[in-house]
Amino acid sequence: MNTTPLVQGYEVVIGFETHAQLCTRSKIFSRASTAFGAAPNTQACAVDLALPGTLPVMNHQAVVCAIRLGLALGARIAPVSVFARKNYFYPDLPKGYQISQFELPVVQGGVVEFFLGNEKKSVRLVRAHLEEDAGKSLHEDFFGQSGIDLNRAGTPLLEIVTEPDMRSSEEAVAYARELHKIVTWIGICDGNMQEGSFRCDANVSVRQPGQALGTRREIKNLNSFKFMQQAIDYEIRWQIAQIEDGHPIRQATVLFDPDSGETRAMRTKEDAADYRYFPDPDLPPLYISDQMVQEQRALMVELPRSMAARFVAQYGLPEYDAATLTQSQAMAAYFEAVAGGCGQPKLASNWIMGEFSRRLNADGIGVAQAPVAPAQLAALIARICDATISNNAARQVFDALWADPAGEVDAIIDAKGLRQMNDSSALEQIIDAVLAANADHVAQLRAGKDKAFHALVGQVMKASKGQANPQQARDLLRVKLQ
Template identity: 65%
Template sequence: MKWEVVIGLEVHVQLNTATKIFSGTSTAFGAEPNTQASAVELAFPGVLPVLNKAVVEKAIRLGLALGSKINQKNVFARKNYFYPDLPKGYQISQMELPIVEGGALPILVGEEEKLVKLTRAHMEEDAGKSLHEDFSGMTGIDLNRAGTPLLEVVSEPDMRSPEEAVAYARALHSLVMWLGICDGNMQEGSFRVDANVSVRPFGQQEFGTRREIKNLNSFRFLEQAIKYEIQWQIDTLEDGGRVEQATVLFDPDSGETRMMRSKEDAHDYRYFPDPDLLPVRIADEQIERIRSEMPELPAAMKARFVEAFGVSSYDAALLTGSRATAEYFEAVAQASGQGKLAANWVNGEIAARLNREGKDIGDCPISAERLTGLIQRIADNTLSSKLAKQVFDALWESDLSADAIIERDGLKQVSDVGAIEKMVEEAIAANPKAVEEYRAGKEKALNALAGQVMKASKGKANPAQVQDILKQKLA
């Protein structure tokens, strides 16, 4: 039987505020345990939550970027459950009236574009951390993370393959960083993904029963976990079994998912509006102000790059994968007036080198200005592509400009017709056999001759000119 996969993602985006969602306690990562846990996070009697304005504004930013509806009245609710890293006995979240509803995110799968619809995004607080290592048979509780602001972004079940799910997660990850609302650090838990996965016979309308994979903190694990889960569900159904609704965990060591709790043990959270917090009201002017402060969005920038610099849609999509890359490219394209060359170098050599060294564009040793210098010398034929690579390597290792490197290493391409003619004549005289073969119709012999010329010029002769002059002389 042919199966169709249905995936929806819930992503916890940690907002990069200075303080917690409901108190003026610092959110800096990596502090000593419980040194960033105030009476509010510890749930001491009599304390009251006071909402952080930056959380609301960052949520609006994301909503505007996704083309969502901003609920100008939204309400916090209590989600009740008992766990030691949640001292209040409830998490403050949003239920019936979240701040953001609807909207969509474009994703790129291979070279194909697709729109994933959003259900909602709501504000909530994070819980603390439980440490189960040995503390004389006890569990250790660190409440530094408690009260850290999160936006839970929920997609519609619109994805049909693990690749689409990863593309969506990557697109959302790059968007929240682009908007400057999240640092995107997945190792530190700033971007955590839950995946709802089900399968159904191809062509069937109703969804199959879903299982939810919790807390995936890398794109690789997301892909592995979904792939494993799909195969498990298909195997189970094809063996005549049933998939029961459940929450599962992914074990990166075994590459398998395993059941955490079944539907019967599912939490009954007994949501109700939090009486400690009044409804949040957002004025039109506030939304308009935030809209006016928004950076140009990736989709708009992508279209502009195609239009203004003549780069392909695919190249433009890569260039707008992060705001830093887009800005870097634009600076080079602008200054050099060579959009296509700039795109080739940024998506090619620069991306490959950064990737190999595990670096970000922000740590790129070649500034936009210095790359511009290189591209100008390619555009005006001072450098052949081979020499350009050599200059690029030198740029990577030093602080010199492209011109200084060309001067220092004598890398100027020789385009002087007289000089090239002289070398061509020498090559013809020294290789009568190749000349004979070429004249007998063996095209390849020309390359051998061109190679001799390039060697004689130490790689500096303009290769196109060498070919032309050779053909002239042998005609």
């Protein structure tokens, strides 16, 4: 059965090329710094400037990063890979070519698995290859001038290329989020999209079901997940409109304008032959021994998908909960601390995915900056489980903890008078008074109007100032009404 979604009768086909800037202190072929934010052209050495007589020298840590990605994605790590010169002429490319990899990349194959809603998806990878970044053109509109900043020239990148496996903008964004999570989780990229550390290019085409792949257009340098989805959706609509109007789609590189919400052509798209790839004579083949791979395998942290599977098996969580809680190492560690402290993993999951995450998003902070410590949330959940407080009261306690991180759960409960009334004799007296004062609701209930029961429960909760145990109140009320 074909479950591929169609847009106006067309099938969408999307592939990704992602440039992940590697976490190294120096550049891929020189010792110049990769630190962000320096004054223009202060971190470009003779090698980056391609001055005569300079030679590139491979950065060992960049190779380590490539190995770690290959291990994380279940890919083949090539024992021998080759660097090539990719020839093109831009002002921000001093050498007139980019050192990259073509026929023999360092990482081959692999897969990225993720959830789209509750549906598990996977995207196959073609390759991930090491390369250097180019510089940056700076356009000063006020003066009508342009300049070149070569601080980024030579910054180490891994370009991660997928098969055209994605069929919607939602799926493409979910893939990008998962890849972003993986590269930051294993510590090879800081993932800062605003600084250009994680840049995505989306290759988008459309076709009618059963037809050959359509002509693709590449949307360059998507540096936010929000703009990524907007750009792909616009490009899909544009291509379908062009085809419906009888116009051919021509291969091109396009940019997305967030202000207009539209893509616009930047240049015709080059093919591999246009770049005149050939092996770089200044760099020998890159040899990676099995010992080096095994050393990195031993140093690898537990990966998100493995941790999610463990959460399902160890804590009995649904797959969706486990995938959500392993969005970051910090979130996963927070969950395990809370679950261990209260002994209620599903309740811990609900609170962390719900109220805790809502407050993080509202305040624009990460898990590490959360004012409520795992031990505090665990103590709060324990007080819900032993019926000391209701769920509504628990939210009040949580708000107090968020406002005052030094707070203590039991002290807040007592100070706010939130302890539930579990004394059945005291609760019976309140119920008797409520029934006596609400004879009309009692009559409605006996006449078969079930809503009257909920109204009586509300009156009991109001009379007890919210301290009655709701379930106990309902049970005693039913007994009284019988």
